Amino acid sequence: MPPVAAASSTTRVHWSLVFRQAVLEATAAFALALLLFGPIVGLVLDGYQVRNELQRPLLIAAIIAAGRFLVTLAMHAPTGQAALERFNARRRQPGVLVVNASESDRQRWWLLAIVAVSLTLPFLASKYWLTVLIQAMIYVLLGLGLNIVVGLAGLLDLGYVAFYAVGAYGLALGAQYLDLGFWSALPLAAMLAALFGGVLGFPVLRMHGDYLAIVTLGFGEIIRLVLNNWLEFTGGPNGVSAPAPQLFGLEFTRTAKDGGVPFHEYFQISYDPLHRFIFIYLALFLIVCLMVVVVTRLRNMPVGRAWEALREDEIACRALGINHVLVKLSAFMMGAMVGGIAGVFFATYQGFINPTSFNFFESALIVAIVVLGGLGSTTGVIVAALVLTILPELLRAFADYRVFAFGVLMVLMMIWRPRGLIRPRRRAFEVKGLCR
Amino acid sequence: MIGDPIHPPLLEVAGLTMRFGGILALNDVGFEVRHGSISALIGPNGAGKTTVFNCLTGFYKATEGRIALHTPRAAIDLIQILGQPFQASDLVNPATFANRLYYKMFGGTHRVTRAGVARTFQNVRLFKEMTAIENLLVAQHLQLNRNLVAGLLQTAAYRQSERDALERAYAWLKVFGLAEDANRLAGELPYGHQRRLEIARAMCTGPRLLCLDEPAAGLNPRETEQLSELIRQLRDEHGVTILLIEHDMGLVMRLSEHIVVLDYGEVIADGDPHTVAHHPAVLAAYLGTDAVNDDES
DSSP states (O other): OOGGGGOOSSSOOOHHHHHHHHHHHHHHHHHHHHHHHIIIIIEEEETTEEEEOTHHHHHHHHHHHHHHHHHHHHHHSHHHHHHHHHHHHHHHSOSOEEEOHHHHHTTHHHHHHHHHHHHHHHHHSOHHHHHHHHHHHHHHHHHHHHIIIIIISOOOOSOTHHHHHHHHHHHHHHHHHSOOOHHHHHHHHHHHHHHHHHHHHTTTTTOOHHHHHHHHHHHHHHHHHHHHHOHHHHOGGGOEEOOOOEETTEEOSSSOSSSSEEHHHHTTOOOOTHHHHHHHHHHHHHHHHHHHHHHHHHHHSHHHHHHHHHHHOHHHHHHTTOOHHHHHHHHHHHHHHHHHHHHHHHHHHHSEEOGGGGSHHHHHHHHHHHHHHOTTOHHHHHHHHHHHHHHHHHTGGGGGGHHHHHHHHHHHHHHHOTTOSSOOEEEOOOOTTTOO | OOOOSSSOOSEEEEEEEEEETTEEEEEEEEEEEOTTOEEEEEOSTTSSHHHHHHHHTTSSOOSEEEEEEEOSSOEEETTGGGOOOOOGGGGTOHHHHHHHHHHHHHOSHHHHHHHTEEEOOSSOOOOTTSBHHHHHHHHTGGGSOOOHHHHHHTOHHHHHHHHHHHHHHHHHHHHTTOGGGTTSBGGGSOHHHHHHHHHHHHHHTOOSEEEEESTTTTOOHHHHHHHHHHHHHHHHHHOOEEEEEOSOHHHHHHHOSEEEEEETTEEEEEEOHHHHHTOHHHHHHHHOHHHHHHHHO
């Protein structure tokens, strides 16, 4: 920062110096912007000709220079100084907040309200919004699962979509070959995904950081390529259809297909295709709530603490008698299991799946959800999953800029909230009579 | 070195050799640590002290040698439980083969801690983003109810196990004067507190032998004094045997009953503080041969 920045709000600001500074910085910004935008925006390829449109980069650079000038001036004004100070103070705070149990008790009413709203929402929403909500919930589930692996255990997994695929194909192929229904496939597919998690976990036990990320990335692609190319078994790019869920043998179709009774006939109401989605939504909501409880409890259990300890320092973990191999494997398997469950719901709600749903972009999106939410924060992951799935639907008009906006969001977050939207919280422990 | 077969020492190290490629880091190191003693491992920089520690605590697999921990129940071979490579003789002896296979699969550093050897690190290795008390809870991992189903259903047995762990953790925090810091993040604590917390964490694993790697590094004289009191208290009241590496000679001489001096990966002296302090080889190693010769002439 320039020397003027040192001047506190009590001492007089030397405006002539600040002004000079601002002009200098604005000029530099102008030159840089011109350099950057000149070739990109200024030279337009028109047929076989290159057209010169220099006024456009000039305009952009002028706007940038003016902005820079104003920002520099504002930063030296007392209010700007105060804002800067607040921003820096927040960055200096520790990344993790320790909260008392009584503070988290107060959130119980909020929780109740959220559950009530979530339960009434499907009955009010249109089919389009219902599917959006289901999709959002599936991402919440995926986020929760990957949060175990990345957020708690600190193992960067870029191939998480593989377990999602295993769950989805577990339902579809289970129905095709073993005649499994939705509810019998759910636990089996989850276990199958956990098994795949273990299979992946084993070879990568010795790896850390970047190497781990690359290997898991490869694993995710392998699963997708196998699904794509094993035509006889998976149907390849043609995909497979997945069965719809049933409620104790009641089908959500106009006429009975699998020998059951249609839902609307049983209850003597008129047929509405929405019933099927409402049912999926409610079942999914139940599972998400269950998973939130499971993940919250896991965090406070010995295994959850061991995951976090492993993220903090693997060597210290070994010195404390923790078998890091088992701890890593359990994290991979737990995460994979949750991913598998999400996959089953994805398949049943789509009714049809093919390998294109499980590409790398999905993995990246799930990692983004976990990072955006704040590594290790359950609430943060839920909020981030909802934001990243519902916001693009609200901003359909700007669909072309979705990935661009995504990148901007990430960059801004790294500046303002490097630890995620919601600061990770830890529970404070109290022992009666012991801590005074 | 032949120990008393009826009252063997707690730790017996014999012929310990460690090679890193062509470098001989340890050469035929042998010493003993008696039950309930405070022993020190000293030597100039690069003498191989930390290498010995890493071999003892299972972070390095010794190239050759024997490390035995004599617990009341059995003598545990600390090298075997790390998992050793298979040998040709295993083909004809299925028992040793099965043994080796078992430790290959389930062995490792964590086994050494389970056998009763805990350690701290030269550069403090706490779980920085966890609270002090959570650091101690992690250390009790093996003593807790780790059943997933019990934990998810929060059964009475599980809750009791967690309560006990919490109480044990608080008890240790009090011993180390850290009760105030229980719910602070370990990474935020002052350096001296972090050092003590690391020892408290090692104690939470319920060790027989506590290995402290330069516990006084970076502490001021007053903190060092407190630390030596604390170490003595651990030995006297909590029945743990202590082996430490330390550069602060004052602390070593005051505290320890038995000193092993290493230089260039070999034991050059071994005995009580007085003997070691006057041992010519030790003087030569620390002050240089010329200094000793000048002194003698």
